[in-house]
Amino acid sequence: MDQKSQSNPPRVLIFPFPVQSHVNSMLKLAELLCFAGIHVTFLNSDHNHRLLLCHSGAHTRLTHYPGFWFATIPDGLPDDHPRTGDRIKELFYALSAVTRPRFREMMVSSRLGAETGGAVTCIIADGIMCFTIDVAEEVGIPIISFRTVSASCFWAFFCIPKLIEAGELPLRGDDDDMDRPASAVSGMESFLRIRDLPAFCRVHDLTDPGLQLVTTETQLTTRAHALILNTFDELEESALAHIRTHISKVYTIGPLHAHLATRQSAEPASLPPDMTRSNSLWEEDRSCMAWLDSQPIKSVIYVSFGSITVVTTDQMIEFWYGLVNSGKPFLWVIRPNSVAGERQIPTELSEATKKRGYMVGWVPQEEVLAHPSVGGFLTHSGWNSTLESIVSEKPMICWPYFADQQVNSRFVGEAVWRIGLDMKDTCDRLTVEKMVRDLLEVRRDEFLRSVHRMAELAKKSVREGGSSYRNLDRMIEDIKSMNCHVH
Template sequence: MATPHVLVLPFPAQGHVIPLMELSHRLVEHGVKVTFVNTELNHSLILGALASKDGESNSIGGNGIDMVSIPDGLGHGEDRKDLSLLTQSFSEVMPGELEKLIGRISESTGGERELTWLIADANMAWAFPVARRLGLRVAAFNPSAAAMFATRTSIPEMIRDGVVDERGLPKRPGPFQLAPLMPAIDPSEISWNRAGDPEGQPAIFQFILRNNAAIHHAEAVVCNSVQELEPGAFALFPKVIPVGPLISGSAGAADGDNKPVGSFWAEDESCAAWLDAQAAGSVVYVAFGSFAVFGAAQLVELAEALALAGRPFLWVVRPDSVDSGPWVVEDLRRRAGPRGRVAGWCPQQRVLAHPATACFVSHCGWNSTMEAVTNGVPVLCWPYFADQFLNRSYVCDVWRTGLQAVAAPAGEESEAGRVVGREAIRGKVEELLGDAETKARALALRDVARRALGDGGSSRRNLARSVEGSHGRDN
């Protein structure tokens, strides 16, 4: 029986590349051939980060994953954080480029190990009819919470029930809940209403509707989540297959190695050595992901809050995460003093798994949320963008493994002058660190996630059955 050859296509953003790369490693472990497709810019970023780490740029290829790229239609210097611009461009350009790529791969293999499947991000559903037309089987991958997938695919019901209008905009105040055991969220904080400039919201909403319309092309929807963590969402959509958390080196990984995950920036490996020198359960870890941008005034308040807390802290400040220039990063390093460490990018999974890490001040991206869950780390939630507000609701209201850092969304800070003061932040950090019950719940949730990945666990079984299905056997 021929070995399956899978083409993997993420949405072109760091938080989407990482879980699909993790899934690709799992597939390779099951004997599947993987060709991973990034946009040209992201492809160069990943290879550059790998080269700076290893002195060579083929590390992922050495792990059984071929890396290829296609253009996204945007020119050099155009703002790829403008999601309405990005989605419009790649929706027009990438279908044709994907078709040409599939043709090139078919010609190069000469029928041997030819492509059999496309696994694409559910946010790239334009690719599904392209693949089907070319004879590939199709699976959708949901990189966010199952509750987020449920929310996006329940838009007709939300319009019918008066939660949002036909444009996706809030129609009534107050939180709503799709189903029991699911997180409640205010309509103003649904992902498409928190996706950047409000002027781009109509384009983002239409993009989601187009994805929803194409999802029927997929034979299966695979999700980076755990059945036991989101029972309400999976009850609402029982055909969605949870195979997470997709984390390197966690229970359930074949060899425990931290394989390359497609990072866009070189990881500061010295963070691990610095953590080794800290006492167990002492370090406040602060990281806001790959997208958030803060004003200098808010970063200074956060720096002073961390200093006032009197604990060692490790703070990830990306070079492009400050809207006031690179001088701010040097100022933050000065303010950190001998107790704190400011890094450009960290191996986050290793940081959260380290015994010195006490808590996580986070934007609540789904990858970060799952990494915190898998390591039993309580979270101080500071959402910035898109689905992060729903994830905060899981952490603070459903699982109760963390606290909310601020009342106002961080993304509004520069517009409305809502700078959260150092004393308020320090107080929340101390409250979280002093909450033994929250820590106990975080450890209990860790055990749930790890059991799902272990022998006989729900996620491990689901992945094995999915791979069997890719060989053509019933699953």
């Protein structure tokens, strides 16, 4: 791309919702733009930026690119706030009260441009923070929304008003029929159930703040110049077709981690070879890689419930018994402060784990999933994890926690993609044991064939000439044209 020689490159401000998964995918987008010679300012929360500096090489790696700057802004919460589990809702309120006015002041005063090497010509902001659209309109800068969820989940969010109109929401009674169809989500009528709707929909009152927030934010996306989705056309064709009837300019440029790896491999001299690729907010325990090296091919079930899930002690014990009783080796990520309640671990579990389990606080997940010893992934069905699992050809057992994860797990399961098993709303040792054995043994070949086909489509999409590759080039041209207009 001849953008690198442009004398006045565009400057894009990237502003993620301040949690690990959003920061990770938007840092990957930032790096893809840097490859195209676009200058980037990445606006991180103060809290997350300190963690990023401590536990990843992102600062060193990204500031290696000409014109890249990190900037920071408060997220409105004290440093010791967990920012996980049910308390993630408090982050939304703090952003509205504290971050929103601070962001407006930054943009209106042009202080951000003065501090970070030039005026911003385009904003790419997390689509769950639509106050950024108000500010962009006020200062006259084009804004592109980036939703880090799947296209299918975004469409389900978009259809919430229709679900309400059809009487399918809110839930009815104390013991609602969660398996009744969610027939108002166009294109998913044949398989989507109320149980599979985003977790925010599980309410009995339409005034619920969580439901109101996601509904409003999703509808406001139509005001942005364009929408970026971390997916590829061949994976979510139906949902994308429906979204494009409401938003004409949609850039599907994923899987972002695979796309970035493809562009990096085409320019191997762009970064020092030993520079870490991590964007982690936690310290990664790399000792798990040596343990994986000692295990047979495709034998290990990798277990991780992501960066926000909090499980109860009872749930943890049920998973633990199921994993041990399956007889399969397991690598289990138990993030700090991710288990609520006191832990009293039966001796038999501890002893069995010494024989065939390995438990760590956090891992380099992309590397773990790519390891030949890993045969499957017991996951919370976050979208980054789902895409990483697909590209690495690892079938999944899905235990969704909140947000988009309920939709994702339905698609992963036998209703749609058939690349794994959906265990939502169930947590008992017998089910865990059976599903692990089904995934790694009984139905192993069936799942491996399905996920291999999907992985091939994903890899093709990010190679030169592929759908995501072309869409990224189109988006870059779009950003360049904004720059020409501004200058």
